[in-house]
Amino acid sequence: MLKIFPCFATAHRIFLLMMQEQLLSLIRQQGDLVRKLKLEKKDSSVIDVEVSKLLELKAKLEDGNQKKFVLKAPKGTRDYGPTQMAIREEVIQKVVQCFKRHGAQTIDTPVFELKETLTGKYGEEGNKLIYDLQDQGGELLALRYDLTVPFARYLAMNKITNIKRYHIAKVYRRDNPAMTRGRYREFMQCDFDIAGSYDPMIPEAECLKIVAEIMNAVNLNAFELKQPWEEIRLEMINEKGLSPDVSDKLEKLICLRQNTCSAVSEKDLNATLLEKLSSDSMLKSSDVAQAALNEIKLLLSYCEAFEIEDKVAFDPSLARGLDYYTGCIYEAVLLGEDENCVGSVAGGGRYDKLVNMFMAKGKDVPCVGVSIGIERIFAIMEHKQKLSGEKVKSIETDVFVASAQKNLIKYRMGICSELWRSSIKAEMSYKANPKLLQQLQYCEENGIPLAVIIGEREIEKNIVKIRDVALRQEEEVPRNDLVKSIQERLKNFAI
């Protein structure tokens, strides 16, 4: 049983059209009657009865016409047209290639979660931005706010203790959209995470390596973000109960990087900073501070082994907003022409306790991950493309099958069928008798490199014309050599 049988019917349509046909004929008759009665100047009560019958019939006919709608996508969201999608898919492909090169698998989770799965994970501000679904009976649900919490829920639910996974999907935040600045309520996230109990800083180093590889693949320059100290200081004092004088002392250490000469290499600067911090009396008295500094040293040495030491800048002033981080955090920041920070293009860190929040008991599942700022990368790529003035190919068609004369539609279909069977990307006009000029114009507008042109003469001589669209050169080829000849030409284009 290897046959495939799509089925087909118009019964439904025939009935509807037949009824409409009958209705139209009734309306015509009734209209004639009303006009006749009016001409005969019949009593208005008689005419009114027939007019109302006519209106009733017309109302039946118009039953299908519905009211007009507000024509927009929801606030903070947008559609992606073919050109945007082509750019986005190219970026995603490069990113996925990188993740797969590092042995990652992918998973997917629902777009909404139980409301209680999300609450209490994103801080007070984040909580307010969660999109709730309406209570239509049943569970209380909300759209996912990021991919990390669903990932932790997935690990806990399936008792998975180690996995290296990526997840590229849209997330939702009921934020005040600033669409001109590229901030939307629906946007894509692109996460790579390593779950499992491993030795210190090895997974972290791979996350940084991946960021470096991806930025290299999409050809972007990045630089570190200088998070303002003032914000951290206030948080430390207000929320964590640190005294202002300790905080002031810390500030000096924290802002070391900003206050250190930047004429040296990243590697030397990192070493200088670590030395200063290690020898500070306040930090020296704390075992955890010393352990943390040792971890940084270890991470920087791994970055050297991964050949990214010139790309990693240790900056003790960095802080990230999310509640669930428990270890080292990092951020990659794009640098403009003038070395000003344009914005974050990747960020992440260690979150060893998040999975545990979903489990009644059991060991921690330590996790570390990085989120690629893929929407920002898309925006930069779109901008670059616009500046370049080059056309994006959103159609991949290699061959257009054109006819020079009328009544060749089935012949064109046969050629297309043959090309598709040989995995050649081919198109033809959906018009029964298209004009040759229009067909060739379509090729030029859409960057289709080859056209197969057939006419009665070609069919008679059992040949086809193959046209190089860019060069506007045509060549005749025996009909039986069509596929082979096209494959050769495409191979030459690819070189």
Next chain:
Amino acid sequence: MLKIFPCFATAHRIFLLMMQEQLLSLIRQQGDLVRKLKLEKKDSSVIDVEVSKLLELKAKLEDGNQKKFVLKAPKGTRDYGPTQMAIREEVIQKVVQCFKRHGAQTIDTPVFELKETLTGKYGEEGNKLIYDLQDQGGELLALRYDLTVPFARYLAMNKITNIKRYHIAKVYRRDNPAMTRGRYREFMQCDFDIAGSYDPMIPEAECLKIVAEIMNAVNLNAFELKQPWEEIRLEMINEKGLSPDVSDKLEKLICLRQNTCSAVSEKDLNATLLEKLSSDSMLKSSDVAQAALNEIKLLLSYCEAFEIEDKVAFDPSLARGLDYYTGCIYEAVLLGEDENCVGSVAGGGRYDKLVNMFMAKGKDVPCVGVSIGIERIFAIMEHKQKLSGEKVKSIETDVFVASAQKNLIKYRMGICSELWRSSIKAEMSYKANPKLLQQLQYCEENGIPLAVIIGEREIEKNIVKIRDVALRQEEEVPRNDLVKSIQERLKNFAI
């Protein structure tokens, strides 16, 4: 400016840990104090004061421990693990290849739409199944119910009058989930549509061709669905006002296919049916019925040109539930071993008025499309895979970099870095000193074909060992030939 600088800091963590360190030391001191007071048999009021101080300190420490959560995905939804995702991605890749081969572009629309965009498009039953978002101020929104209505909204909004697009994305229906039978509230749809004013039946024929190609690519057998006439009859009588006797007369025509000998070929059967319908006196008297029959004939002749005539079965009894169809409809149905219908795997039709519903004025944008039942295909593929007992490769890693001795982590990192730079998919253990046996087991469990093994001896001799994991054979290769040698082996595996 080609450098990339991910940045890094632990300031935040150090502060938190230092505070915890201080807290623990305070708790220890306070505990000692309480024990001392108790030993000294001090007055209970004095002890109580110190105990309450101790509890306060302990409460601060436990601030981070949160309540446990219900551990589940929302009703009617599910997570997709790496194996499922690998199967799904393989199917999607084949389907996208087919769409691209036919010159289609892709677009994307938001997961939710204005509520009013969706209402009145899916019939009364459909309307009840729409997921509303909670009114949190602002617009009233709902999750998309299919991809066709958002597509029509997109066309109207952007004044696009012709496009050939595909869209693969999840849609949402608050249905009573029957998850054992593969019916979910969140599921993927996979649509291909052609918008534009073209000649009759040419776009329809390409839709059918695409279904045939996709079913062929995923190796599935399909057959036509026999939709029960009774359902259509009641609809015709109750909703469309047809008289029961006309309906009975139609039934005979409609069920012609079921009552005709099936020993002949699909093509002959189609021709016989068309002849009988064309010569029927009732249909003969209707211009639209005759026109519709002529269109069917035209479509079947195009199917012949596309070499799928043996796969297309004309069945006048087919009906589809959606309100927006205006022309011919079709359905591809999977046939089990015993030729029983297992279920629909694709369906679609013409909807010329849907885009117009979104426009205040302007011409119709005629559309025709097909929706591939991709969730059913996924389910069949998963089932087949389970029956076969073969392991699905969800990790694409080609080379595992292993060490035979301790303290070689940075050397392993260097080799990985070199492999990644050459676009070779490589992994290593995240343990600083992993056991060789465990590393080789990981390769065998995950189908990684090659392992690079290094030890002190290899480093000294400036060589590496390359192990064929399946054959358990090892060979020594000069360190400098590593990449070249691995690339050659991988090329041989691919053959």
